[in-house]
Amino acid sequence: MEYNRISDANIITAKYMDSILIKERLIDSVVADIKTDFLGSTFDMPVMTPAFSHLGKYNDRELTGLEEYSVAAKELNILNFVGMMENDMFGRIAATGAKTVRIVKPYADNGKVRDQMQYAESVGAYGIGMDIDHIFGNQGLDVVIGEQMEVQTADMLASYVASSKLPFVVKGVLSVEDAVKCAEIGAKAIIVSHHHGRLPYAVPPMMVLPDIKEALKGKDVKIIVDCGIASGADVYKAIALGADAAAVGRSMLPALEKEGVEGVKKFIIDVGNELRFIMSCTGYSKVSDIDDKCLVKTTF
Ligand SMILES: Cc1cc2nc3c(=O)[nH]c(=O)nc-3n(C[C@H](O)[C@H](O)[C@H](O)COP(=O)(O)O)c2cc1C
Structure with missing residues (x-):
């Protein structure tokens, strides 16, 4: 018998997420409120943009893709993330007025x-952080678009935290060990992520979430999940398993490319609407009430 091995963490993650089913609890339920308190602000939903980089202008439109989705985040009142870029580009992101975390x-x-x-702090970023899951490559330390990466020690991370008044977000946490270190260095949030499958056989973020949630109990660290988040059902499952919020990823790219700001807004509003629908059908009136009581893990 032929057996196809699958090391692609994106596929493993999608399979895991789809193996989680949802039970209904309708009697006495109400239309849910998806507003979310997060790092000092109230956002319209627990859905965030991904820390993307290197998106140019689509279809000769005026703004780059990075600015377009940042404008969408501002208009949606959701937390915005951006990734690798030089300061002038971050200045343009900041100018959109979106509450933005610079990774x-x-x-x-x-x-x-x-x-x-x-620089991020000086132009009004909402938070700063670092993606610790893009240090190594197959040749040793990775080189990303000509830039050499380097190992980051807990002391180095702690010094970044201490250097700024802004909340610090560590992106790319995929174990209890790293999550605990993030709490120890004073990070205010972590993004549980495998960075769209950089590591072969990476564990699905949602699979490690319950253990991470437990390990961070009583600590002042918010948990965001990304990788494969494409729907309200995905966000619901992430929150039910221990996250405070979830970030969409490549799932928003077709809408961004086609319709820019309006496309992203429509896509994320749909995600939020499905989240509200599922919360209402499962008896949760607000985001902070969601737990795993309505999840069923199947093996078929
Ligand atoms: C075009 C593109 C650029 C990205 N740039 C960065 C980056 O600069 N920093 C970072 O932390 N993650 C970056 N990511 C990873 C995303 O933030 C996110 O972790 C990942 O896309 C989630 O997986 P998903 O797309 O399967 O949902 C990038 C992803 C894409 C597709």
Whole structure:
């Protein structure tokens, strides 16, 4: 018998997410409220944009894709994320007025890390952070678009936290061990993620979530999940398994490319609407009430 091995974490993650089913609890239920308190603000939903980079202008439109989705985030009143970029581009993102967390790369040039974080704070970023899951590559330390990456120690991360008044977000946490270190260094949020499958056989973020949630109990660290989030059902499952919020990813790209700001808005509103529908059908009136009581894990 032939057996096809699948090491692609995106496929493993999708399969895991689809193996989780939802029970209804309708009697006494109400239309749910999806507003969410997160790091000091109330957002319209617990859905966030992904920390993307290198999106140029689509179809000769005026703004780059990064600015377009940032404008959408502002108009939707959701938390916005961006990734690798130089300061001038971040300045343009900040100018959209979106509440934005800048995820800085783990550059070998530590001066660049600090400069990008300071710049973000100076132009009004909502938070700063780092994607710790893009340090290594198959040749050792990775080089990303010509930029050398470097190992980040807990002490280095703690010094970034101490260098700014902004909440610090560590992106790319996929174990209890790293989650606990993030709490110890003073991070205010983590993004549980495998960075769209960089690591073969990476565990689905939702699979490690319950353990991470338990390990962070009583600690002041918010949990965001990304990877494969494409619907309200995905966001619901993430929150039910322990997240405070979830970020869409490549799932928003077709809408962004086709219709820019309006496309992203429509896509994310649909995600939020499905989340509200499922919460209402499962007897949760607000996001902070959601737990795993209505989830059923199947093996078929
Ligand atoms: C075009 C593109 C650029 C990205 N750039 C960054 C980046 O600069 N920093 C980062 O932390 N993650 C980056 N990511 C990863 C996303 O933030 C996110 O973790 C990932 O796309 C989630 O998986 P999904 O697309 O399957 O939902 C990028 C992803 C894409 C598709």
